[in-house]
Amino acid sequence: MDIGDIFSLVLFSVWLMLPAYLPNNVAVLVGGGRPIDGGHEWAGRRILGDGKTWRGTLVGTVVGILAATVLNAANHDISSLLGVTFPMFPLLVFVSLPLGAMLGDIAASFIKRRTGRERGASFPVVDQLDFVIGALVLTFLVSPVWFLSTFSIAVLVVIIVITPVLHRATNIIGYLLGVKQEPY
Ligand code: CTP
Ligand code: MG
16 A cells, blocks of 8 residues: 555545544534533432533534535535545434534543543543544444445544544644643
């Protein structure tokens, strides 16, 4: 595989994951208001915490759906421009990528609270990959045939490698801009 193939593979993977990457960042920007757990505790700790809100989850998911819509509309033009054949998202996947990403992040907060980690505490590896696992699992469940034909082993490897890098980079930018409380 030459360097051009690797570049194409990375572009393909980023395209595929954009509807799952955007929601968490959008949630950081718009989050606030009523927490999903309604402030309730379980065994002396918040179920999820104030960091998981209805507004962040809803707006994040909607922006991810819009991203998939825009990518599908631009697919033909950008594919021919860059010489990379990008995937078209099926309708159910418009929802499964962003919603799965949000649910993965919410599941991680649940685990963080159960293991005594306060809101905002870092949880290495889980923080970087929770939303990827959520997006991939929900997409596999709603569209297994599309999933298996689109997410090759090579694409999955690229996603696992580039996601923590992109995640870290965007969080540092968010922290520097003052919209995120921690740089992770
Ligand atoms: N956010 C939100 N709703 C979500 C996810 C995130 O409103 N479903 C917003 C919250 O304002 C949150 C911020 O984005 O504080 C940063 O998200 P994240 O780092 O995932 O949450 P933390 O505050 O670090 O909380 P936790 O420890 O539970 O992950
Ligand atoms: Mg956090």
